[in-house]
Amino acid sequence: MRTRSLRVAWAVALVLLVTAVPASAQRQERLPKDLEGVGITEHPGVRLPLDLEFTDENGAPVRLGQYFSGDRPVILTLGYYRCPMLCTLVLNSLVDGLRDLPWTPGREFEIVTVSIDPTETPTLARLKKQNYLEEYARPGAAGGWHFLTGREENIRKLADAVGFGYRYVQERGEYAHSAAIFVATPDGRMARYLYGVVYQPKTVRLALTEAGQGKIGTTVDQLLLYCFHYDAQEGRYVVAASNIMRFGGATTALIVGLWLAVSWRRGARKKSLERSDPQT
Template sequence: MRRWRSRLCSWIGLSLILLGGLGLWSPLVREGWAQGVPSGQPAPILQRVGIDQKLNAQVPLDLVFRDESGRAVALREYFGERPVILSLVYYECPMLCTLILNGLLRSLRALSFTAGREFIVLTVSFDPREGPELAAAKKRAYVRSYGRSEAERGWHFLTGEETAIRRLTEAVGFRYAFDAETGQFAHASGIMVLTPQGRVARYFYGIEYAPRDLRLGLVEAAQGKIGSPVDQLLLYCYHYDPKTGRYSMLIMNVLRLAGAATVLALGSFMLVMFRRERRKKRALHE
């Protein structure tokens, strides 16, 4: 056991050294995780990075961006009927943005809901230097990997001017900073769910988004217009925690449901036994 632990520690140490030497460790530290700032790294640029929750804040739907084809589009074109998942990334990001999009892709694959049918996905670059060509390349890759035909009209990749980008990111509380030395952005990782009217409904942090949480977030944002009675039952048992960006179980509601189910089961059992006893008595009299 000691020899195994020693070997494991040696491999971990060697891996960290290699990551540092290859320059792969610094982007992880620089770009940050979860709600923005990795612990123990007080770099000044990271103090300007994070996600400030602005639940129920209105996104300015008059903002104009460019879609993958280069067409000028107002955000309102994507709202009105269905909830919207918003991911803020930049397309030439060397690491974290790809992890965010890959995590979102995995969650979308696990959902029975489909982008373009029950909801819309907006991926917006916060780098004003990027244009429709990069957006189109990203869309081709992710729509192909998603593998559902509706995604062509349900998952959009946008680019825009600095003013529009700033207004959008400020509206949802997404803070990022440009590092002139590396030519890259320091930024947080997470996605947001918006209502059909463009209000911020839910935040999900990190690079992995539990499909159950994402589904419940979409159902709540749509105010029950999508989903099933089972989803409504789950929403009775689970509560969104803004601090963690996750749904946690409401014990009291679960106990109430369990109690009601127990009473119903006992009542059904007693009714069946009562009817059976009556049939026996009738058979004896006959």
């Protein structure tokens, strides 16, 4: 009976694995045209081009390097201020993650938010900053959270250094991009990539602590926001249910596999005990 149950469980696990890992050999899905080139490629340890020039929310010219003082880590976000959905989710979640931290931007760390849209203005950046400072409601944070705009050339150079791939969708007048925030060391090296639209306070604190110590890490679980896909027809990001189901299938397959391993070991131990028992 046990043998039959194990065979059934193995069959279930195999089916789940086949359906859960589309990137293997089962099928190769082409990304929608609007998502070609969109994604994140981690560049741990890469030094950011700190000589790049941008414009801050007050209209003043700034160099990226002036936010890397050498003694504070930096949270970097890339998006655009007129983004209809994803950028707002990212920044809202960042505020939520920071709210429970005792640290304040400008004291223990810096935040640099850069628009990927070269047509956006310092006025728009200033309004965006005001909105998020009100939401954050942290005294003293204004001096440590910077909202920048810039030229296409410099934006691309920064995005390429980070590994942030994005694409302008001409038909919609919007940008397709992934959701993540980035943490850099005080001297401007890429240290951590935090994906999705939920940033737990403990995770943010650990990332800032390690980056502040100059530690460089890689992400094991890259749950890029392909759980969301840009829908050019709808003009917004929509939930990619199939990806969520695949992730769930892979998780289930792993659980079944672990159960099988435990069952096999228990069975083997029982047989070993039965053989060693002189009464059997």
